[in-house]
Amino acid sequence: MTAQTPGSLHEGGELGYTLSHATGAILDQPEQIAFAVVGDGEAETGPLMAGWHSTKFINPKNDGAVLPILDLNGFKISNPTLFARTSDEDIEKFFEGLGYSPRYIENDEIHDYMAYHELAAKVFDQAIEDIHQIQKDARENGRYQDGEVPAWPVIIARLPKGWGGPRYIDWAGPKYDGNGMPIEHSFRAHQVPMPFSSRNMATQPEFEEWMLSYKPEELFNADGTLKEELREMAPEGDMRMASNPVANGGVDGSNLKLPDWTAFANPITHENRGKLLPETNDNMDMNVLSKFFAEVAKMNPTRFRIFGPDETMSNRLWEMFKVTQRQWMQVIKTPNDEYISPEGRILDSQLSEHQAEGWLEGYTLTGRTGVFTSYESFLRVVDSMLTQHFKWIRQASAQKWRKDYPSLNVVSTSTVFQQDHNGYTHQDPGMLTHLAEKKSDFIRQYLPADANTLLAVFNRAFQDRSKINHIVASKQRVNNGLRRKKLKSLRLKALQSSIGPLLLRRAKTLISSLPQLVQNLRLRLWQPFI
Known part of the structure; x- marks a missing residue:
């Protein structure tokens, strides 16, 4: 799959993200059903195995549905696949254990093609009916809002690899x-x-x-045109797969409605500049940002979400929890659980960076806007996913018929210079250099110095198009420095894939924090003697 292919949605090549992308695409789109074809080779990857759990976060009341089709063709490049050598009985146990309702497309005589067609039509029709019934129960009867997760259908299709092609190497060899x-x-x-x-x-x-063997004479006229009776069967307009607006920037790919970011800025004066503010939470850049996010969520109730791997609370986006919940469809245990509900604008309850970034990609490529926050070190888990997204927006920009997209927003927190409590295991700023290597037309990297700068950065990021915005932000207490008026008068510039300015900005950030580092060092030196 590439951006040059009409109807395609995400960059192919690297495997593992079909279900995550499909889920992101149907969130907040209750009329959409994503047919997600999963190869049995891809089904062996870690991200895809995590993706099967997406059903625990799809609310049939407000979201669409994903219909996974596991294509068991039996082989990879030069090896058999694990699922293909697994019995139907064990496959059924596997999917039922995940909460799915499995159904099969298979036939003893693999060359009885009509039998496959008839069976496939029956299986797909029933699956769609079952999906509609699940959605009707949720939307009209209030079902699936109390911890009951729907048994969404999954189709297991045993379709031989190379089906219909040459059967044997009869012209040479053993x-x-x-x-x-x-x-x-x-x-x-x-x-x-x-x-x-x-x-x-x-x-x-x-x-x-x-x-x-494909009987082209039954499909085409002598001049190569499609026979009229077949042409009449084809859908028209947006119903054509290649013209599906969801797969081309979304039905509504407009920017978010944004509040005035300066209304959330810290009041910096000549007297308090460079000092800690009296209110502790105001010294945490990410918490100040969360006030802005909370208002954005209220202004865009179906077009904005926060994604992450169980780190939203740790990353100090506390104000978000005052206006919304984490979306979670399984049983909720009060008071053991907190901020969990079948409906919510936060999706962070699965500890998987692949899932969170994949959901965000699907959400973004269908015209909505989200933010993925993660610890700086562990953001590296998805650096290849960001590379694939970069390839997509770069190739899509060259296609005149392709619409542009909202930008993909990624936040690095728990930065290397503020990880004394976790230490070396949680230190790796490598995402900076990883993205700095990419073409600057599509990459923006920001290292805001304080909360007010961070607000200004996101005000721009939410309005930028077809970019990957990488923001490195502090969640720990830091001194505040820049006033609102000063920031509004500055021409805000992002690092555009230039290693020199990046290193210079890092050096400035380190230098600006030296007084605090020295103070911390004094405390550590004196502590043993107190």
Whole structure:
């Protein structure tokens, strides 16, 4: 899948994110059903295994649905797949244990194609009916709002790899049971199935037999145009897969409604500049930012979400919890749990960076806006995902028919210079250099010095388009320095993939914190003698 392909939604290549992206795409879009085809090779990846848990966060009252189709073709590049060698009975136990309702598409005679078509139509029709019933129960009868998670359908399709292609290598090589080595229903179908080219025409008869097996005369006229009776069957307008607006920037891809960020800024004066403010929470940049986020959430009740791997509270976005909850569909145990509800603008209750970033990508690529906050060190878990998103927005920008997208917003907290309590295990600022290597047209990196600068940064980030905004922000107590008027008069600049300014800004940040570091050092030196 690439941005050049009409109807596609996210960058292919790296595997593991189908379910996360599909879930992000249907959040807050109650009429959407995402058909998520999962290869049995992809199903072996860690992120995809985490993705099966997405159903615990989809509320059928307000969200759409994901219909996963597990394509069990049996083989990867040169190995069998784990699921393909697992019995239907054990697969059923696996998915039922995850809370799904599995149903199957398989047939003993793999070349009875019509039997597959008829069975697939029946299975898909029933799955859609079941999804609509789940949604009706939630929206009209109030079901699934008390800890009962719907048994969403999942389809397991045993469709042989290389299905319908050459069956054996009959033209060369060793024989097995009177035939050449198998291609169809074998890993060999992952490769070029036969050596046919302008320089090697020996297999032309086999190639022609293969092509003619698709019966092109039943599909096309003599001049190559599609037969009229088939053309009449095709959907029109936005119902065409290639013209689906959801897969091209979303039905409504406009920017968020934003409050005046200066209303949330700390009151910095000549007298208190460079000092800690009396209210402790005002000295924590992320908590000040959370006041802005809370108002954004109220102004955009279906187009803004916060994502993270169980770190929203730790990252000091406390004000968000005054206006919304964490979305969570399983049983809630009071008072053991806190800020958890079937409805909420925060999705952070699964400890998986892959899930959180994948949900955000799907949400962003369908025209909405979100923020993914994570500890700076562990944000590296998803650096390849950010690379793939960068590739997508870069390639999409070159397609005139592609709409632009809201920017993808990522916050690094628990920064390396403020991790004394956790130590070396939680220190790695490498996301800065990882993104700084990318093309500057699509990457913005910000290192705001204090809470007011952070507010100004996000006011810009939420209005920027088709970028990855990487913001490095402090959640610990820091001295405040810049006034609102000064910030409004400055031309706010992001680091545009330039290592020099990045290192200079890091050095300035370190220098500005030296007095506090010295004070901390004095306390540590004197503490043993007190």
